[in-house]
Amino acid sequence: MSAPRCGGCACGPLPVIGARFAVIAHGQPGDPGALQPALESLAARVSAELGAPVAGATLACPRSLSALRGVQAVYPLFMAGGWFVSSEMPRRLRAAGVEGYGVLPPLGADAALPALGARLAQEAACAAGIDPAGATLVVVGHGSSRSGASADATRAFAAAIPHGFARVLTGFLEEAPFLHDLAPDGPAVCLPFFATNGSHMTCDIPEGWQRIGAPGPIAPAIGTTDPIPALIAAALRA
Incomplete structure (x- = not known):
């Protein structure tokens, strides 16, 4: 027996499945x-x-x-x-x-993420015909006006990326420096430090990127990419 459907929710039947x-x-x-x-x-x-x-x-x-x-x-x-x-x-x-x-520990703390982020950014740059060596990597996180946890995790991730770009900038959606206030010099790749494809990915990040001139491609949210299931499985197995 599943719980009643919550208000405004379009989810289907969700029986108790006994997962470990x-x-x-x-x-x-x-x-x-x-x-x-x-x-x-x-x-x-x-x-x-x-x-x-x-x-x-x-x-x-x-x-x-x-x-x-x-x-x-x-x-x-x-x-x-x-x-x-x-x-x-x-x-x-x-x-x-x-x-x-x-x-x-949460996905953002996984030690494998910086290397994955580097690969995503490099692939996005190459697909757009951008030479990373002459471009800016913009890592965008959620941020918060009430807690430093999101910004700290985003900055730690950005600092650990073996990126190959000329420079790295970090911006946020909900605290300074805001994504829409950044000023990349020349071409750039946006790397979202996000777990899912919610409204931040579909609306907020594209809008912020457009406000600074959309200087290059937006890579996928790192938590939605193909290596993530194996990464999560490895953590659960350990």
Whole structure:
């Protein structure tokens, strides 16, 4: 028996599946079902890599959280271990009747991400005919006016990228320096330090990039790329 559908949610039936592991993302509070299919698809790919059942859920959809009763470990598909991971995720899981699980470090803390980010940025540059050696790499993170966790994680990621670009700039959506205030010198590649393809990827980042002249391509959100399921599976296996 699954929880009642939450207001405004378009998710389908979500029976309790008895998975040992779960991948949890933030989701979109204004549209709770928007990212649920993507999380289920990601969970299925992680499950195939791991050889064990894995569920996918978002904090925005209590119905999906209710299917996680009995999970042993939770993988936070977040870019920082801030308030949402340390406080709000446990609160919402507790409200959904989910207890007795362990929490792994979030995606953004994985040591494999900087090398993956470098590859994504290089591929985006090459596809656009841009020589990285003469271009700027713009790493964009969420940021927050209330906590430094997101900005700290974004800057740590940017500093660790073996990039091959002439320079690296870091900008944010919700704190200074804002993406729309950056001034890359010449061609540039935007590398989003984001976990999912929510509205920040579909609206906010493209709009901010346009405001500075769209000096090059926008790479995919790092959390949506092909190597991520194996990376998550490795963390769960360990």
